Amino acid sequence: MADLKRRSTANLVIMGSGVLIGSLMxxxxxxxxxxxxxxxxxxxxxxxxxxxxHASLRLIECVTSRTGVVMATYERDEPVTGA
Structure with a gap:
């Protein structure tokens, strides 16, 4: 995944379970x-x-839909630790 990220000229979007997210974190x-x-x-x-x-995140955008669904976008604030 790290190699793919380095070689890519576009953003990579990954949707998955907590297990996948944990591995990528x-x-x-x-x-x-x-x-x-x-x-x-x-x-x-x-x-x-x-x-x-552990990943320290910073909120960069937050949108709430009419139905109450919240879409919060965060970016890393510092390098991941405890990996």
Whole structure:
């Protein structure tokens, strides 16, 4: 993935599970996160960012739809640690 990122002239968009996101975070190849948050609390399930990886993020955009869905865009504020 890191090699693909280096060779690419365009942005790469990756959609996946928390496991995939965790692996990419640990490899320090994610520059921007788009979190789509629905107004629904399930009360159980897996954590999106499980594991020991720490990433400090900075909010760069936040949009709320008429239905209450929030689309928050974050970028890395500092290098990933604990990978």
């Amino acid at each position: 640990a490899a320090d190849v994610i520059d921007e996160y788009l979190l789509i948050i629905a107004p629904l609390v399930l009360g159980s399930g897996r954590r999106l960012f499980a594991g020991g990886t």
